[in-house]
Amino acid sequence: MDHEKLRKLLLEVKAGSLSIETAAQTLSTLPFAETGFARVDRHRELRCGFPEVIFCEGKQPAHIGAIAARILETSDRLLATRGDRAAFDAVRAVAPDATYVEAARAICVDRSRQEKIGLVGIVSAGTLDIPVAEEARVTSEIMGSRTKTFYDVGVAGLHRLLSYVEELRTARALVVVAGMEGALASVVGGIVSKPVIAVPTSSGYGASFKGVAPLLAMLNSCSPGVSVVNIDNGFGAACAASMINNINLK
Amino acid sequence: MDHEKLRKLLLEVKAGSLSIETAAQTLSTLPFAETGFARVDRHRELRCGFPEVIFCEGKQPAHIGAIAARILETSDRLLATRGDRAAFDAVRAVAPDATYVEAARAICVDRSRQEKIGLVGIVSAGTLDIPVAEEARVTSEIMGSRTKTFYDVGVAGLHRLLSYVEELRTARALVVVAGMEGALASVVGGIVSKPVIAVPTSSGYGASFKGVAPLLAMLNSCSPGVSVVNIDNGFGAACAASMINNINLK
Amino acid sequence: MDHEKLRKLLLEVKAGSLSIETAAQTLSTLPFAETGFARVDRHRELRCGFPEVIFCEGKQPAHIGAIAARILETSDRLLATRGDRAAFDAVRAVAPDATYVEAARAICVDRSRQEKIGLVGIVSAGTLDIPVAEEARVTSEIMGSRTKTFYDVGVAGLHRLLSYVEELRTARALVVVAGMEGALASVVGGIVSKPVIAVPTSSGYGASFKGVAPLLAMLNSCSPGVSVVNIDNGFGAACAASMINNINLK
Amino acid sequence: MDHEKLRKLLLEVKAGSLSIETAAQTLSTLPFAETGFARVDRHRELRCGFPEVIFCEGKQPAHIGAIAARILETSDRLLATRGDRAAFDAVRAVAPDATYVEAARAICVDRSRQEKIGLVGIVSAGTLDIPVAEEARVTSEIMGSRTKTFYDVGVAGLHRLLSYVEELRTARALVVVAGMEGALASVVGGIVSKPVIAVPTSSGYGASFKGVAPLLAMLNSCSPGVSVVNIDNGFGAACAASMINNINLK
Amino acid sequence: MDHEKLRKLLLEVKAGSLSIETAAQTLSTLPFAETGFARVDRHRELRCGFPEVIFCEGKQPAHIGAIAARILETSDRLLATRGDRAAFDAVRAVAPDATYVEAARAICVDRSRQEKIGLVGIVSAGTLDIPVAEEARVTSEIMGSRTKTFYDVGVAGLHRLLSYVEELRTARALVVVAGMEGALASVVGGIVSKPVIAVPTSSGYGASFKGVAPLLAMLNSCSPGVSVVNIDNGFGAACAASMINNINLK
Amino acid sequence: MDHEKLRKLLLEVKAGSLSIETAAQTLSTLPFAETGFARVDRHRELRCGFPEVIFCEGKQPAHIGAIAARILETSDRLLATRGDRAAFDAVRAVAPDATYVEAARAICVDRSRQEKIGLVGIVSAGTLDIPVAEEARVTSEIMGSRTKTFYDVGVAGLHRLLSYVEELRTARALVVVAGMEGALASVVGGIVSKPVIAVPTSSGYGASFKGVAPLLAMLNSCSPGVSVVNIDNGFGAACAASMINNINLK
């Protein structure tokens, strides 16, 4: 379309029906979206494999269903995070093949036949961190990554984690999910030489301050290669990990 | 230049020496600065009357002098905030007509012969708030506003402020500078029906938390028309106030 | 009334029925409201076009209805913010012409026939910020400003905002509403040379700390002309923006 | 009792039936409550006029009723704060003459025939601050103080407060209750030369941080004679104000 | 003067040389300081016994000296807090009878021959709290109160405090100064039935957060009659305590 | 099993069926759990007397029941904290001898016939702190410690605590539970020469910030021997206290 517009203008210039001065003026004032910048948008849609992820919290089921329907018009995959049963029902009404991963509160549609590639390892500390870890797993997979989970390997029982060292090293990127003191990210970062995306969770109480304690701990990690996303943001961590995982594979 | 580039391209299209397809391709990938967006920049330079303000803190005098020289090549006014004597000396070396307002730690060059317009009122609570208030005054003036100051009219002695009510009402915009409990912004906003830009200062101690107390107080102001800038940011407040003051005058 | 009282006293002085000493004593102890200060009040009622806005949160419907009735006795406009359906029903009982803007949780009565003037632009980042943006829109309008909304133009998809640059520049004042990282205020302030009132929202989660993250970001904006109001305070932003918009128009 | 015990021991020493060594040992290990310190306790019961105030929040009605019954065995007055209807019913079951001040969520029994003395002024900023102000009023009264309330005199409409200056000066101590920016305490402290006990309230939203904003503002008050109690602690403020009010009267 | 002005105006009214209309107009627009409100100011000057206290921090010695000279023109007492030797020298230059209490960093001039009245008890926890306690003592005395100090009686060695119980009870108001855990205020408030003004100090380290820990502890005091001032604000506490102490004595 | 594996490998080495090189390689890459580290695990299970404590908050009853059943397969004791009635019912379904301590929200099974040893003193300030104190008591007991409770001995009525000094000194370790200003830990630490584990509680309001005030106070305790656990963490405190209590006894 842009292209059509441009061609038409240039044809008029060539034909002499549009003065060069007027054409230059027009071109220098075209809205951004109508010149080069539009490419940004197309790139953006391709980035994680689909144009938009629905954050369900605070949205009404009907609204979620409508957005889902619109996305699926142009995409063969859909991800909706933090969705409850009602949100799922609304999506299923417009996409009968939608699936619901209850532990992750995630709604998925995957009509692509992409093969999962590479490996994103999802490591979590306690059972209360599993919902966030599952959100990271589901997100990684719908973005095309193979995943492997290592749950309940918190630092209070270090031997559990250490027994998986070899397996952890086969991942191309790691998501480490932990609440409380958030020490797991540093320990994993210290024994595995791969990029670690740390996700603090709000699973503790008292001086955890809804995830501030592990957030600060992770930001202060003395292990190189550890970076951090927002509290409970399993989705964001998986997005970064998948981007890393896909390097030179996709 | 942009314009030249565009004209040349269009001339080639017209002459048939450049295919329409190639021209369209070239136009859609031009860097942003070379198409319409450059206008943003030009607008930006005009906004407050000069292209860039030097924030001296953390910069070396030589560096400040060099930036000042570069700015004065294309502008007839210069403002450098939070500058000490050494910064001033560096600016004076490249601009002998530079002046230094010590109370405001501000360095100014004004070679324009603009007439000051409208009225920005600068109200401050205690003597320790004066440096920030002076920064607001100097900034307002170099941006073309007439100013009037009302200093040392804190709420502990309310009669001082109340004796200026009539004068305060003649301003088109007000900058209110206060530390400690920051109550002055609410009181001024309650008696004068003009936009109030509130500036919290770090002048207190203890539970002032270097300006957090008046910042929060001002954000919670129950007087309509009060908005807030960063702690000690006399410059920013004056910038907003001058923009308001200049409406329909400039 | 004040005036009558004063005239009566002065007549008595003139007539000699009141000694100068007693009159001086009386005048120096008159309650503030009975001397010059009363004008403050009258000014205050005129400022935003109506004497008092009802903040519904924490108030009972019956109480809200009663306040609304009292206000409408002397005013031809009414605004009640953060009101639910029950609050609306209570207002409608005393003002059948009341309207309810559900997205803004705002209850309005406008019996004035004022023409909207100028232009306040309302810009918002995400769909979750819309309630606050709508509160700003409704408030701006009842205060007499024309408005134009630019919703869902967050910085993660910059091209959306950039496509509106020309339109944004037609506003006399801008309200920018954003949660999460609050970057939108800086970006808008950087491309449009108009006063920007930034409103952080509590729409994020985790390290958003119910709006603290965008609040701090906005206070630290490096774009000149940006000032900030309380978290979710669409009303306050609109009040400031309308005051600015009305300069030299009203 | 202590005395009896001591006398008995000394008699035994005198009679030689208790060795000096054993008596010294016994005396040096007597529990604190059995020596002089017990007087502390009796003083404590007399301090505010009754031995214990029931803080109802988090306690079950049955438990509240039982405590009330026990207190009324030895006291002719009772105060229970932050009580709901169920708590009141539980108290009324054991004290049919109990009264409930709904606005203050306070339950009172006053079987004393004390005359109220002195004057504690209770000043509050907005309608949302009234519950805390009412708690202060009820507490002051049951502690024996006469009270006078000055409600809805916030600083955004200063003339309201100023019209009460003379009356405010008749109080012996003032309780000032305010949320939002908490400026009222400074303003009152600046115009009335009496001890001011400031109570921040949690009535705001956003950057009020549930009362932190007015708390900090009040702690930073530049008016002498202002001291502060916990957020929403109308009871504590009244307790301090009554202690001050009662000086040289009781 | 006010009075003269008023009388002159009234005389003109009486004489008919000023119309009633013009006089009424003049009276209703007189600046506040020139009508009744000026009394506030006079009251204010009398409140603590002198019109203004110099807070030296951040002020230059020459400036301090000048303010001191001005104050002593109309007052027979002077207090300058947080002053160093240079500040003292500046004051001594204009007031050779100035004294310097080094421990309190306080500069005093007392040319009144007032007798100290009542009793303000100053209690402090550790040796590092003594500067703040001394500021409270010096302030109380220059404001006319007799004082008695109880230093180094922190709760880690409770017997020290308990040995002073009888003496503490002879005070009419108590200032309790403590850093660290700030427990002293509660303990004193629990054993002495007098108004307690608690002053948190910044004397600790680490999780003291420069006085936040004792500030919060004191605000949460479960002992009735405890109110709190800003961190390290010995002056403010003494001001409140003296106001209380002077009730019915002055 | 480890042992079997190792023996088999060594037998193969001895028999020559496995080269020394290959065996060395294998041994250097054995997962941690299969070499010495496994001992850590066994130690860990023995530490407090049982392998795992169930934190019920956020877990579903069915899940809690299943974990309980699994634990009881290998342990003769079980502790589940922060459990409601539904959690208890789920545990009782798999362990009919389970008991529920409602005040502590703790579910216990104790099939050991261990004799309680030593003495852990549990001290608490107010009635609202009792649930946390009870969690500490129940935990201490199931970990094998004798306990004695000293409830409702807050510092506002110091004589109550002082009357128990002798008894407090008989404990080998003390758990001190307090909300509000958290002063109790310092006072106890000052009069009893035993290790004190302080537990701040979230029982206050306002500036208690859900337990931050007592947390900070306790961390700043000037009494030696006081250390602190998380807000409301009665379990953790009891765990530390029991470990101390058991030294040289178990």
Next chain:
Amino acid sequence: MDHEKLRKLLLEVKAGSLSIETAAQTLSTLPFAETGFARVDRHRELRCGFPEVIFCEGKQPAHIGAIAARILETSDRLLATRGDRAAFDAVRAVAPDATYVEAARAICVDRSRQEKIGLVGIVSAGTLDIPVAEEARVTSEIMGSRTKTFYDVGVAGLHRLLSYVEELRTARALVVVAGMEGALASVVGGIVSKPVIAVPTSSGYGASFKGVAPLLAMLNSCSPGVSVVNIDNGFGAACAASMINNINLK
């Protein structure tokens, strides 16, 4: 002495030279320090082996020297923490046998010939944590504990810590010192079944917030038996650890 006083009084009672009434009166009003409570003090002096520790920060050398001299009159050991060279010189002037542990900034005098007993393990994460760890070591030793240090064993290189597991288990109590993410305390607590006193340090930068990050991490430790002291408080940790170490040994 107390004892002498008591005996003398009782002898007088026995001899009849003091009436029983007078004696009872005297005994019930003796200052606390002179009756049973004085034992508290003596107990206190014995607790950690010496009556008072000098915290040098903020004290003048001369003052430190004087306190040291006074303490050494009645004690054969002295500890002064956070002392610089000047403080040491002042102590050495009154105690030529004083030693200075520069790494710990600790000044010690030990004239006792006590044998060190038990074992306190001091574990630290990074080289910047060593000063705090050394303060803990010096304190533990002067309080009579044998010590063993495990420095530079942070979690980023876990193998270093794991190589010391057996040795760590020989300690009776452990002090774990760590800044940054503070994960070391949890890891140590997870592999060694001994009481762990965790000390967060201010050694990091940025989001360490001068030790808040490790403080929160340690308070949220999921390893049982971990309790926490103030940031940088090596002394306090050693005091608690020594108290634990001395159980049943001293």
Next chain:
Amino acid sequence: MDHEKLRKLLLEVKAGSLSIETAAQTLSTLPFAETGFARVDRHRELRCGFPEVIFCEGKQPAHIGAIAARILETSDRLLATRGDRAAFDAVRAVAPDATYVEAARAICVDRSRQEKIGLVGIVSAGTLDIPVAEEARVTSEIMGSRTKTFYDVGVAGLHRLLSYVEELRTARALVVVAGMEGALASVVGGIVSKPVIAVPTSSGYGASFKGVAPLLAMLNSCSPGVSVVNIDNGFGAACAASMINNINLK
């Protein structure tokens, strides 16, 4: 060595001079460092290309020199961050080929002849952010990455950044450094589909809270693929970015 030890043991088993039982026992109790875990260490040394980075802040030059010498014994590269001139002199004394990047405060030795690979883009907002950006650049390069810098492209002048869009897209990973409102990370993340490691800086003032404002903004970034490291941690960001950059190249 490990290997030697193992071989010797196995040889003894094979020779029958060591019983299988004893050998198994020995192997299961070998310290961790001597079995498989040692590989972790070797892996760790290889991870970013060198075993240890010296953080100079708080370390003495002599100490830094000594560590540098030790590292260079086994490594052909060295990085020391946050070093001043004195630190550099100490390193140069042991490594004459050391270089000092003053803007980054980084000391480097690179004796490898590695070719730089891939591309890490370093983007920064203001001139005050350059030191952190330079630290990231130097670190990336010594870790083997090619780099390209995009400095001074803050969001207040968006056109600057947009003119580099094509170049930014050639990077394999991006480090985005920004203080103030930290909006740059979101904007870059929104237009470039590559992993972004965001570094908040402490370069602002007031409500920047030494970097907290941009830290929170970056954690709340609505652009996917953005993760965050500690304030001013250019080193950590570069470490993560290099790890990503090196995937499938190294």
